[in-house]
Amino acid sequence: MKVGTMTKLWDVIRRRPVWAIAIGVLVVAGLASGVVFGQAILTPEEPAKAANTSANASTNATPADFTAFRSEQAGFELAYPASWSKLTTKDPQVLLLVSQGTEDSFLVRSLELQAPVGPPQLAAAKQLTDQIVMSNKTVQMVTEPKQIELGGLPGFFYFYSFKDTATEQDGVHSHYFLFNGKTMLSLVFQALPKEHFSASAPTFDKITSTFRVLKK
Numbered sequence: 362m363k364v365g366t367m368t369k370l371w372d373v374i375r376r377r378p379v380w381a382i383a384i385g386v387l388v389v390a391g392l393a394s395g396v397v398f399g400q401a402i403l404t405p406e407e408p409a410k411a412a413n414t415s416a417n418a419s420t421n422a423t424p425a426d427f428t429a430f431r432s433e434q435a436g437f438e439l440a441y442p443a444s445w446s447k448l449t450t451k452d453p454q455v456l457l458l459v460s461q462g463t464e465d466s467f468l469v470r471s472l473e474l475q476a477p478v479g480p481p482q483l484a485a486a487k488q489l490t491d492q493i494v495m496s497n498k499t500v501q502m503v504t505e506p507k508q509i510e511l512g513g514l515p516g517f518f519y520f521y522s523f524k525d526t527a528t529e530q531d532g533v534h535s536h537y538f539l540f541n542g543k544t545m546l547s548l549v550f551q552a553l554p555k556e557h558f559s560a561s562a563p564t565f566d567k568i569t570s571t572f573r574v575l576k577k
Contacts, residue, residue, distance in 0.1 A: 423571055424440065424567060424571075426442060426443050426444070427440035427442055427443060427567070427571065428440060428441055428442070428443045430457050432457075433575065434456075434471070435456060435469075435471040435541070435544055435546060436541055436574055436575045436577070437512065437541070437572060437573065437574050437575060438571075438572075438575060439469075439571045439572040440568065441459050441568050442461070442564060442568075444461065445460060445461045445467075446459060446461070447459050448460060452470075454470050454471060454472055455469070456471050457469040463553065464552060464554075464561070465551070465552055465557070466550075466551045467548070467550050467551070467568060468547075468548070468549045468551075469546065469549075470546070470547040470549075471544055471546055473543055473545075474544070474545055476543065477542040478515075478540035478542075478543075478545065479515065479540070479542075480515050482540075483515055483517075483540075486517075486538075486545075487506070487517060490517050490519070490538045491506070493538075494506075494519050497523055499523050499524035500521050500522070500523050501521060501522045501523070502519070502521045503522060506519050509537070511569065512539075512572045512574050513573075513574055514540060514541050514574060515539070516538045517537070517538045518535075518536070518537055519536040519537075519538075520533070520534070520535055520536070521534055522534075522555055525553055528553065530553055530554040530555075532551060532552060532555055533551070533552055533555045533558050534549055534550065534551050535549075535550040535551075535562075535565055536548070536549050537549075537569070541574060548569070548572070550568070550569075
């Protein structure tokens with residue numbers, strides 16, 4: 362999509378309510394599942410258990426073989442495996458896109474909302490995150506969405522399968538939505554094909570454990 366087209370689209374949708382704005386921008390920009398390269402399926406209980414563990418046990422420790430990433434604008438930092446390749450994107454909302462071949466990938470997207478989201482607004486915010494995830498008609502939920510806290514930020518965790526249109530393979534996304542005031546962060550871990558998830562999950566957990574909010 363050309364920059365001019367995106368600018369015109371933003372002008373049209375910016376007058377809508379905050380949730381409509383977020384949905385319009387994110388869906389057009391490609392946040393809906395399938396945007397990265399690829400995550401696989403454990404038993405239904407395992408990914409949910411892993412999400413709760415990693416979300417509530419975030420540390421500041423950075424593994425020695427990881428590369429640090431910091432975004433002052435979005436107010437967070439984390440780290441990813443040094444062996445992964447950092448990819449370029451023209452989408453200004455995508456702050457980080459890294460991959461290991463075509464099987465594993467990780468994306469961080471940031472969107473500025475018109476109103477802050479905290480614990481009292483989470484019920485309304487879930488309507489937004491549900492619509493973003495389900496905008497891909499191939500999505501099949503593996504576990505029910507869960508309310509979580511990661512790095513002190515409230516949010517939601519989604520674990521779902523999807524059909525990759527490029528390869529016709531089934532993949533899986535481990536998807537976090539986090540709210541830091543008016544900033545909504547989307548962390549998407551992907552494994553393709555889905556059978557690869559069990560091997561990828563420990564690395565995904567390590568990345569998640571490095572996430573922390575920057576002090577203002």
